[in-house]
Each structure stands twice: as structure tokens, then as C-alpha cells.
Amino acid sequence: MHLGxxxxxxxxxxxxxxxxxxxxxxxxxxxxxxxxxxxxxQIELISEGDPSDFLxxxxxxxxxxxxxxxxxxxxxxxxxxxxxxxxxxxxxxxPYLMSARTLEKSRIVLVPSQDVRAVFDIDARFARAIxxxxxxxxxxxxxxxxxxxxxxxxxxxANYLLRxxxxxxxEREFELLTEKRRLASVLxxxxxxxSRAFKSLQSYGVCVTGNRVTVGDQADxxxxxxxxxxxxxxxx
Amino acid sequence: MHLGxxxxxxxxxxxxxxxxxxxxxxxxxxxxxxxxxxxxxQIELISEGDPSDFLxxxxxxxxxxxxxxxxxxxxxxxxxxxxxxxxxxxxxxxPYLMSARTLEKSRIVLVPSQDVRAVFDIDARFARAIxxxxxxxxxxxxxxxxxxxxxxxxxxxANYLLRxxxxxxxEREFELLTEKRRLASVLxxxxxxxSRAFKSLQSYGVCVTGNRVTVGDQADxxxxxxxxxxxxxxxx
DNA sequence: TTCGGTGCTTGATATTTGTCAATCGGTGGA
DNA sequence: TCCACCGATTGACAAATATCAAGCACCGAA
Numbered sequence: 001m002h003l004g005x006x007x008x009x010x011x012x013x014x015x016x017x018x019x020x021x022x023x024x025x026x027x028x029x030x031x032x033x034x035x036x037x038x039x040x041x042q043i044e045l046i047s048e049g050d051p052s053d054f055l056x057x058x059x060x061x062x063x064x065x066x067x068x069x070x071x072x073x074x075x076x077x078x079x080x081x082x083x084x085x086x087x088x089x090x091x092x093x094x095p096y097l098m099s100a101r102t103l104e105k106s107r108i109v110l111v112p113s114q115d116v117r118a119v120f121d122i123d124a125r126f127a128r129a130i131x132x133x134x135x136x137x138x139x140x141x142x143x144x145x146x147x148x149x150x151x152x153x154x155x156x157x158a159n160y161l162l163r164x165x166x167x168x169x170x171e172r173e174f175e176l177l178t179e180k181r182r183l184a185s186v187l188x189x190x191x192x193x194x195s196r197a198f199k200s201l202q203s204y205g206v207c208v209t210g211n212r213v214t215v216g217d218q219a220d221x222x223x224x225x226x227x228x229x230x231x232x233x234x235x236x
Numbered sequence: 237m238h239l240g241x242x243x244x245x246x247x248x249x250x251x252x253x254x255x256x257x258x259x260x261x262x263x264x265x266x267x268x269x270x271x272x273x274x275x276x277x278q279i280e281l282i283s284e285g286d287p288s289d290f291l292x293x294x295x296x297x298x299x300x301x302x303x304x305x306x307x308x309x310x311x312x313x314x315x316x317x318x319x320x321x322x323x324x325x326x327x328x329x330x331p332y333l334m335s336a337r338t339l340e341k342s343r344i345v346l347v348p349s350q351d352v353r354a355v356f357d358i359d360a361r362f363a364r365a366i367x368x369x370x371x372x373x374x375x376x377x378x379x380x381x382x383x384x385x386x387x388x389x390x391x392x393x394a395n396y397l398l399r400x401x402x403x404x405x406x407e408r409e410f411e412l413l414t415e416k417r418r419l420a421s422v423l424x425x426x427x428x429x430x431s432r433a434f435k436s437l438q439s440y441g442v443c444v445t446g447n448r449v450t451v452g453d454q455a456d457x458x459x460x461x462x463x464x465x466x467x468x469x470x471x472x
Numbered sequence: 473t474t475c476g477g478t479g480c481t482t483g484a485t486a487t488t489t490g491t492c493a494a495t496c497g498g499t500g501g502a
Numbered sequence: 503t504c505c506a507c508c509g510a511t512t513g514a515c516a517a518a519t520a521t522c523a524a525g526c527a528c529c530g531a532a
Contacts (some may be wrong), residue, residue, distance in 0.1 A: 057513095069386040429518090
């Protein structure tokens with residue numbers, strides 16, 4: 001399904017931190033073997049354990065990264081456009097540790113892993129970008145681990161709301177972008193307990209109706225949540 | 237305290253995956269600004285939030301990486317010789333996300349972060365090695381997250397024992413290398429519950445006395461623990 | 473050897489979290 | 503419009519995990 005190269009259709013790929021600084025010839029080389037595909041919702045793109053044949057780039061839609069063990073499942077993260085996923089597996093040429101499924105109709109660019117590794121070896125700027133990206137991912141997972149191990153589920157929910165509020169430019173009112181039961185899984189709890197958590201947070205001025213969240217008294221919520229840049233600031 | 241360069245005293249540093257392939261001149265450049273220091277036990281080497289001035293290499297002894305929040309503390313990992321830690325912070329030139337303390341008398345090589353970044357830019361093999369190392373670290377943390385979110389504490393303990401057994405070449409009997417209360421923290425549980433977990437695992441043929449562990453029936457323990465390479469194999 | 477300290481273990485209890493079942497409420501299709 | 507479905511919510515209960523307090527065992531120093 002090559003209808004023009006992916007890069008012609010999606011110049012924002014070129015703007016991604018990962019590709020922005022690399023040489024034109026090398027970018028073309030990467031895109032030559034790449035292809036763009038559109039997937040319906042709820043399609044499993046990759047399964048954990050599979051060999052990592054492609055680096056994936058979400059161009060539109062959104063993707064859920066999840067893992068299973070012993071008939072249990074947990075959501076690990078959500079990938080929004082425009083960004084990549086399973087970079088580490090690609091680099092190491094190792095099996096995927098997570099599965100991925102589309103949450104909605106999504107367009108994904110697939111870049112052959114061996115091309116990524118080949119270009120990595122000849123383009124220092126690209127190598128530099130990959131390292132920065134990987135370091136960023138690593139630090140995000142560490143923050144997530146701290147969140148899980150140091151906080152109760154109620155504290156995790158409170159801090160999640162504060163992060164989402166910051167993302168919405170600090171507005172008192174904003175939307176949850178995630179289905180609640182998946183949010184619960186991301187936060188390491190059950191949907192039932194997420195419901196109860198929202199209710200508990202009413203005493204700190206939080207009101208959740210449907211996807212609409214209102215933070216009545218941010219200072220009060222922060223007094224309870226005690227957000228820390230070393231856990232909650234995903235930009236550094 | 238420059239008593240000969242660190243690399244003269246510890247040739248195994250040069251053998252580290254991270255440094256093995258790089259050019260001699262560049263390695264010398266890194267070591268020129270580095271220094272070796274000996275620390276007594278229980279010394280806090282770095283504190284989370286501090287700027288990342290040095291890449292650390294544990295040459296002997298061992299180091300505990302831990303984090304705190306709201307008067308709670310959790311052990312994130314243990315670093316054994318010979319390996320590095322806080323590579324990601326060094327690369328990103330961002331504050332440490334974890335604190336580090338010596339567990340015993342330890343010798344540590346400190347390499348100025350800016351030297352690491354400078355050499356990274358001029359030595360493609362070094363860059364390659366850093367990426368591989370970071371990808372490895374990332375994948376380890378993901379596995380740890382899966383362990384925490386998908387398993388109960390009893391299952392985590394069971395799988396930990398199987399991993400340690402594998403590390404001890406599969407011997408029926410082996411030693412715990414970690415103080416139990418720190419192990420509990422690493423596994424995300426209290427020391428009391430670790431004790432009770434060991435007792436529960438007696439019904440699967442596990443016997444723990446002091447630091448001595450005996451796995452009476454490995455197949456039986458595995459039937460309960462259900463180890464998975466996508467969580468428990470830290471080599472891939 | 474004895475003493476004090478420290479870490480481990482144990483039991484009782486409290487808290488947190490998960491499970492199950494029923495109900496509510498919105499949405500989309502017949 | 504109505505109905506069926508699915509996710510969210512609620513309550514009752516169960517399981518997992520943490521906390522607290524006491525006792526035990528080992529180890530090093532006096």
C-alpha cells in the first residue's frame with residue numbers, strides 16, 4: 001500500500017525530535033522501506049514476545065501499550081500522535097515486552113527495525129536523538145515505578161488529576177482523555193476503586209462527572225497529593 | 237586523590253560493554269577527568285533532585301538505588317560491580333531521579349558527565365554502546381513494572397527466588413545476597429510480609445533459613461510462580 | 473562471657489484493595 | 503421510540519497487605 005512515501009504525507013514525522021536533526025539522505029533511506037497503514041479500533045498491532053521487526057510511529061489516533069501474565073492484563077501507557085513506540089526493542093533487536101492495540105482508528109508508520117539500526121550506525125545526530133529519546137523513556141518508567149511503589153491508589157489518582165490539569169494549561173475544568181477503566185489499569189487499580197477514589201477526592205474539591213473534571217481548590221488538592229517534579233513532571 | 241588514573245588501577249572498566257569498543261584516545265580522555273574514590277558503608281553518594289555531575293561506576297562493593305516521597309522510602313535496585321549507574325540522567329543532563337548509597341565499603345569511579353556527553357558526540361562506537369545500555373536499562377524497568385502490576389507479592393517472591401536460583405547456576409541451594417528488609421522493599425512489600433511469604437512458600441518446597449535458600453522441588457515452585465522470560469529474564 | 477543493638481519473625485489488628493453482584497445511565501441501532 | 507448493550511457506579515463482602523507490638527536470634531563490643 002505505497003501511496004506516496006509516508007514522509008510526503010506526514011511531514012510532521014520529519015519534525016519529530018527523533019528525526020529532526022538527521023541528514024536528509026538518511027531520513028529518505030529510512031522512509032524508503034517504511035509504509036503507512038490505517039488500522040480500525042481495537043486492532044492488536046503487536047504482541048509481546050514477537051520479534052521487533054518495525055519501529056512504529058503513531059501519526060493519528062492513539063495506541064494502548066499493555067501486558068499480560070497469567071490471564072491478567074495491565075495497561076502500561078498510551079501513545080499519542082506524533083510519537084514512536086517500542087524503540088528499545090528495535091534497538092536491541094529483542095522481543096517486544098508489551099503488546100499494542102489501537103484505541104481508535106489510527107494511522108501508523110512502520111519503519112523496518114534493521115533500517116533504524118543501520119542508519120543509527122552512520123548518522124551521529126540520529127544516534128544522539130535516539131539516546132535522548134531512550135533516556136527520556138527510561139526516566140518516565142522510573143517515575144512511574146516511584147508512583148506505584150511510594151503512593152496509595154488514592155494518591156496516584158490525585159496526582160494524575162493534577163498532571164492532567166497542568167496539561168490543560170492549568171484550567172479548573174478539563175476532560176479525561178482516557179476511558180475510565182483503562183485509566184484505572186494504567187494507575188494500577190480496579191475500575192471500581194477508581195470510582196471510589198473520585199468520590200473520596202470530593203472532600204478536596206474535586207468533581208468528576210463523565211469525562212468532565214473540575215478541580216475546585218487546586219491548593220487543597222495539592223496539599224493532599226503532594227506532587228513532586230521527580231515523579232510527576234514528565235518533561236524532564 | 238589521583239593515585240594513578242582509575243583505568244590503570246581497574247582495567248575491568250575498559251572491559252565494560254559501555255567502554256569496550258570505543259577508541260583508546262577517547263577512553264583516555266574520559267579517564268583523564270575521572271577519579272576513583274573509596275567510600276565507607278551507608279554513605280549517600282547522590283541525592284535525588286541533584287544535578288547529574290558524574291557518571292558513576294561501581295568497581296567494588298555495592299550500591300543501593302532508592303527513592304523517597306512523603307517520608308516513605310523504597311529501594312529501586314542494587315548495583316553490583318562492575319557496572320555504571322545514573323547513565324540516563326548523565327545523558328539528559330537532568331536531575332537524578334534516585335538517590336544512591338553504599339551498602340558496604342565500595343570503590344566508585346566518577347566520570348564527569350560533560351566528558352561523557354562530549355565523547356559520545358565524537359565516538360560512534362561509544363554512542364552505540366550507550367544506546368544498547370540504555371535500552372537494556374529501559375527494558376529492565378519495564379519488566380519490573382510488569383512484575384509489580386501483574387503479580388501478587390507472594391508471586392513476586394516466588395519468581396525472585398527462581399531468578400536467584402538461575403543466577404546460582406540452578407543449584408538447589410543458594411544464598412540471598414540482599415538483606416531481607418531491603419529485598420522486601422525492592423519487591424514492593426514490607427519485611428513482615430516477606431517473612432510470611434517465605435513461610436507460605438514452604439508448601440512448594442522452599443526453605444529459607446537465614447540467607448540460605450533451598451528450592452526442594454523446582455518444578456513445583458515454577459508451577460506456582462509461572463516465570464516468564466518477558467518479565468524474569470533480565471539478560472534480554 | 474555478657475550485654476545491647478539490630479534485624480528477623482510472629483501474632484493480632486487495621487487498612488487498603490479487589491471481587492462479586494446488582495443497578496444506573498447513556499448511546500446507538502432496529 | 504424503544505431496547506439492548508456496555509461502561510460506570512454502588513454496596514456488601516473477601517482477600518491482600520500494612521501496621522503495631524512483642525519476642526527471638528544473632529553478632530559485635532565491652
